[in-house]
Amino acid sequence: MAAKGLVFLALGVVLWGFAGLSFGLSLLSVFLIYLITGGWRFTRNAIITLPRDAHGIYTLFAMKYMLYKYQRDSMLVHKLFQRNVKKHPNKIAFKIEDKTWTFQQIEDYSNSVANYFSGAGYRHGDTVAIFMVGRPEFVAIWLGLSKIGVVAALINFNLRLKSMSHCVSVSNARAMIYGSELSEAISEAQGLQTQGLQYFCFGDVQPGVKDAIHLDPLIQSASTYCPTCPRELKMKDKLTYIYTSGTTGLPKAAVITHSRFIYMATGMNLGFNFRRDDIIYCAMPLYHSAGGIVGVGQVLLYGCSMAIRKKFSASRFWDDCIKYNATVIQYIGEICRYLLNQPDRPSDTGHKVRMAIGNGLQRKLWTDFVYRFKIPKIAEFYGATEGNTNIINTTSYPGAVGFNSIILPRVYPVTLIRVDEVTKEIIRNKEGLCERCKPGQVGHLIGKIRKGDPTREFHGYVNKEASGKKIACDVFQKGDSVFLSGDMLYMDELGYMFFCDRSGDTFRWKGENVSTTEVEGTVTGLLGLRDSACYGVDIPGTEGRAGMVAVVGSAGDIDLVSLNQGLQKALPAYAKPIFIRFTDKLDMTSTHKVKKTALREEAYHLPKVNGDAVYYLDGKTKNYEHLTDDIYQDILQGKIRF
Numbered sequence: 143m144a145a146k147g148l149v150f151l152a153l154g155v156v157l158w159g160f161a162g163l164s165f166g167l168s169l170l171s172v173f174l175i176y177l178i179t180g181g182w183r184f185t186r187n188a189i190i191t192l193p194r195d196a197h198g199i200y201t202l203f204a205m206k207y208m209l210y211k212y213q214r215d216s217m218l219v220h221k222l223f224q225r226n227v228k229k230h231p232n233k234i235a236f237k238i239e240d241k242t243w244t245f246q247q248i249e250d251y252s253n254s255v256a257n258y259f260s261g262a263g264y265r266h267g268d269t270v271a272i273f274m275v276g277r278p279e280f281v282a283i284w285l286g287l288s289k290i291g292v293v294a295a296l297i298n299f300n301l302r303l304k305s306m307s308h309c310v311s312v313s314n315a316r317a318m319i320y321g322s323e324l325s326e327a328i329s330e331a332q333g334l335q336t337q338g339l340q341y342f343c344f345g346d347v348q349p350g351v352k353d354a355i356h357l358d359p360l361i362q363s364a365s366t367y368c369p370t371c372p373r374e375l376k377m378k379d380k381l382t383y384i385y386t387s388g389t390t391g392l393p394k395a396a397v398i399t400h401s402r403f404i405y406m407a408t409g410m411n412l413g414f415n416f417r418r419d420d421i422i423y424c425a426m427p428l429y430h431s432a433g434g435i436v437g438v439g440q441v442l443l444y445g446c447s448m449a450i451r452k453k454f455s456a457s458r459f460w461d462d463c464i465k466y467n468a469t470v471i472q473y474i475g476e477i478c479r480y481l482l483n484q485p486d487r488p489s490d491t492g493h494k495v496r497m498a499i500g501n502g503l504q505r506k507l508w509t510d511f512v513y514r515f516k517i518p519k520i521a522e523f524y525g526a527t528e529g530n531t532n533i534i535n536t537t538s539y540p541g542a543v544g545f546n547s548i549i550l551p552r553v554y555p556v557t558l559i560r561v562d563e564v565t566k567e568i569i570r571n572k573e574g575l576c577e578r579c580k581p582g583q584v585g586h587l588i589g590k591i592r593k594g595d596p597t598r599e600f601h602g603y604v605n606k607e608a609s610g611k612k613i614a615c616d617v618f619q620k621g622d623s624v625f626l627s628g629d630m631l632y633m634d635e636l637g638y639m640f641f642c643d644r645s646g647d648t649f650r651w652k653g654e655n656v657s658t659t660e661v662e663g664t665v666t667g668l669l670g671l672r673d674s675a676c677y678g679v680d681i682p683g684t685e686g687r688a689g690m691v692a693v694v695g696s697a698g699d700i701d702l703v704s705l706n707q708g709l710q711k712a713l714p715a716y717a718k719p720i721f722i723r724f725t726d727k728l729d730m731t732s733t734h735k736v737k738k739t740a741l742r743e744e745a746y747h748l749p750k751v752n753g754d755a756v757y758y759l760d761g762k763t764k765n766y767e768h769l770t771d772d773i774y775q776d777i778l779q780g781k782i783r784f
Contacts (some may be wrong), residue, residue, distance in 0.1 A: 236278040255286025266291030274321030300714035307334035396528035407439025423468035425454040460489035474653040475502030475685035505541025530589035542638035558585030649678025652716035679745035690721040
C-alpha cells in the first residue's frame with residue numbers, strides 16, 4: 143500500500159505541476175483514480191479500523207512512556223507493589239476459598255521470605271525453584287525472593303521425574319520450595335536431582351523426602367521489615383524463570399526480567415482497560431505467564447484483586463464468580479469449551495463479569511460463549527512468554543488473537559513472513575531476505591529485536607544455544623534480527639490475525655505445549671528402544687491437538703498396562719498420548735527424521751491407517767483399549783470426549 147501511495151502522490155504532482163490542473167482538481171482526479179483501481183477497499187478498511195488503530199497506537203506509546211519513567215526511576219516489581227500497599231494496605235489482594243490476603247499481609251509475608259533467605263546466605267543471582275499449586279503464598283514467595291535479587295524458577299506442578307528434574311537443573315537452583323501436596327513427586331525425583339539441592343517444604347512435612355526443612359515456622363519467625371538488598375537492582379535484572387517448550391525438546395527456562403514483567407502486565411492493563419476495582423477470577427496455573435503475569439501483574443502493579451482457585455472446576459466456575467464478585471475472568475480455549483458443555487444453570491448469567499481475558503477461544507465457540515454467559519467483552523491475546531510478538535484483540539473481533547495496523551503497519555514491528563506450505567521453513571528471495579505475507583497467506587509470526595527497548599528486546603532462555611535458535615538475522619535488511627515465535631498465523635485485510643498452527647516439534651493440548659521429543663523419548667525408553675513418533679491430531683469438538691504415538695511393532699508384543707503405568711508416572715497428564723498406533727515401519731527422511739506429515743493426516747482414522755492397530759485412552763477404564771469401528775464413530779460424533 144505504501145508503494146501504491148507514492149505512485150499516486152507522484153501522479154498528483156504531475157497533474158498539478160505539468161498538466162496545468164488546479165490543486166483541488168488534481169487532488170480529486172488522483173483520488174478518483176485511486177478508488178477506481180481498487181483503493182476503495184483500502185480506504186474502506188482504513189475507515190473501519192481507524193478507531194481500533196488509534197487506540198492501539200495510543201496504548202503502545204503510553205506503555206513506552208510508562209516504561210521509560212519506570213526505567214528512569216529504577217522501579218522494580220516489588221517497588222510498584224509497595225506503592226499500592228501504601229495506598230490501600232487493607233484492601234484485599236488475593237482470595238482463596240474462604241481466606242483473604244490484604245496487600246499489607248502479602249507485603250509482610252514476602253518480607254519475611256526475603257529476610258529468612260537473606261539470613262540463610264542466599265544472594266543476588268542465586269536461584270530457588272518453586273514447585274507448588276496456585277495459592278497467594280506462591281506469589282508472595284517469589285516476590286519476597288526478588289527483593290534480595292534471588293531468581294525464582296517457577297516449575298510446572300504437573301511435571302514428574304525427568305522433566306521436573308530437568309527444569310530444576312537448567313535453572314541452576316540452590317534450593318527447591320515445594321508444597322506438601324507434591325511430596326510424592328519430589329520423593330520420586332529426588333534421586334535425579336542435582337546433588338546438594340536443599341529442600342524446603344511448605345505445609346506439613348511428609349515422610350519420603352530426604353532432609354526436607356519445614357519452611358512455615360522459619361517464615362513465621364522472620365522479620366517483616368522490608369529487607370535491604372546487598373546490591374542495587376535494576377529493571378533489566380532477572381525476576382523469575384518461566385518454562386516454555388519453545389518448539390523443540392524439553393521445557394526451557396525463559397528469562398523474565400523486571401522490565402519484561404512490567405511490560406507484559408502494563409500492555410494488558412492499558413490495552414484492555416482494566417480498572418483498579420476489578421476482581422479477577424483465576425483458575426489457571428500461576429507458573430505460566432497468563433495467570434502469573436497477565437493476571438497477577440494487575441494485582442501487584444495496578445492494585446486489582448484476584449480470587450484464586452487451585453484447580454479448575456467447570457461445575458463451580460460461575461458460582462465462584464458470584465461468590466467472589468468477579469468482574470474479570472481468565473480463560474484458555476479448553477475452559478470455555480468445558481463451560482459450554484455444562485448444563486444450563488441460573489449462575490450462568492447471575493455474575494458480574496464484564497470481561498474475559500485469555501487465548502485460544504475458537505471463532506466457532508466465541509459467539510456461543512458470549513451469548514450464553516452474557517460476557518460484554520472478550521479480551522483475546524497472543525503472546526510468547528520469552529518473545530516480543532505480543533498482540534491483542536481490543537475490539538472483541540471473533541476468533542482474532544490480535545491485530546496490526548493496516549494504516550501504519552511499521553509502528554509496531556510484529557508481522558508475518560512467508561513460509562513453505564509443507565515444511566513451514568522460512569522462504570527467502572534471491573537477495574536472501576524474507577517476504578511479508580499478504581492478507582490470507584499463512585506465515586510465521588515474528589517480532590523485530592531492538593536492544594534497549596523493553597517492548598522489543600529478546601532476553602531468551604537460560605540456555606544460550608536454545609536462545610540462538612529463536613533468532614533469525616538478515617530478514618528485511620542486512621544486519622537486522624527478529625524473534626521467531628514458532629507459530630503460524632494469517633492476517634485478514636483488516637489487519638486481524640488468526641492462529642493456525644505451531645511449527646517445530648510441539649503441539650498444544652489442554653492449554654499446555656506438548657514436546658513430541660519428550661514423549662518419544664519416554665515411549666522409546668519404556669518399550670525397549672523401539673522406534674516411535676509422536677504428533678498431534680485433531681478430535682472433533684476439542685481445542686488444540688491430542689497426542690498420538692506411532693510405534694514400530696505389534697500390540698500383541700507389548701504390555702499395554704505396563705506402558706500405561708509408565709507413561710502415567712513419567713509424563714504430565716496433558717502430555718500422555720491419547721492414541722497409539724502400531725505399525726510395521728516409520729518412513730524416514732534422508733537425514734533420518736521421521737516423516738510425520740502423512741501420520742498426522744492419517745491420525746487415528748481407521749479407513750486411512752492401512753490396517754494398523756490403533757488403541758485409545760479410555761476415560762472410564764483409564765487404560766488403552768482397541769479402537770473399533772463403533773468407538774471410532776462415537777469419537778467423530780462427539781459421544782466420547784477427551
